[in-house]
């Protein structure tokens with residue numbers, strides 16, 4: 001773990017073995033390496049600043065113990081702090097005590113919400129749940145069809161306001177709030193125990209889209225609102241996450257496209273500025289490319 005940061009720190013510390021306590025100069029040299037590693041991983045600048053300040057404080061107070069050399073000691077501190085921010089243990093979905101568990105997906109267009117809906121449904125189905133998808137992205141012409149394809153792949157029904165779907169309710173086709181409400185009603189009637197509601201995104205944060213998402217949230221009172229964010233988003237992670245947190249008060253984060261080159265700094269940025277846990281990782285276009293988010297693995301990926 002932490003091979004390359006460890007290597008860098010070992011290089012920084014090569015003359016320090018045997019010292020009982022790290023000096024301020026030693027710590028500052030180390031913190032510079034850590035800052036570089038985090039910026040390389042595309043962690044937001046403001047988050048890097050705050051994070052490294054905490055590392056510096058802890059490292060300055062740390063005794064170098066017998067078992068660990070100074071670089072191992074600091075890597076340990078960095079690891080602990082990273083896991084603390086990323087949420088420690090993976091948080092599970094909070095299930096409803098009665099009636100269907102309602103999961104709403106929110107995020108920018110292209111973040112991976114529709115794809116995630118299928119993955120999440122298939123994963124829940126494998127655990128014995130009976131999920132249903134609801135298509136509330138009525139903005140993008142193909143979004144409903146795309147969700148239907150995704151539903152087919154996952155082997156779960158899709159509630160959608162278009163002809164030829166599983167719905168036999170009379171739903172106004174242009175109103176996502178009404179569709180969301182009707183979808184949840186149908187799940188309740190047909191005894192599906194999880195409803196996953198896909199919502200519209202825009203390419204950038206936009207007041208109208210956020211208002212729509214907020215109204216859907218108020219109408220269906222979800223157990224979880226998952227904010228889906230593309231791990232390649234880079235420095236925009238903070239602004240986007242803050243806007244969605246203010247807009248829909250999401251309860252968890254899904255990091256998508258982790259199969260790409262991104263080192264996953266967005267996870268640290270989003271978790272750090274919102275305090276919300278990252279719960280899942282999406283790792284490809286296929287319906288099975290999905291996993292629980294593991295803070296420890298992400299910590300090593302960020303610092304790799």
Ligand code: GDP
Pocket residue numbers: 107108109110111112113114115116201256257258259260282283284285289
């Ligand atoms: P939405 O607009 O948020 O619903 O995003 P989509 O689910 O339509 O995804 C946008 C594009 O990203 C599609 O081409 C997906 O196939 C692709 N995509 C989604 N998730 C992943 C992922 O984890 N990895 C990769 N490589 N592509 C993904």
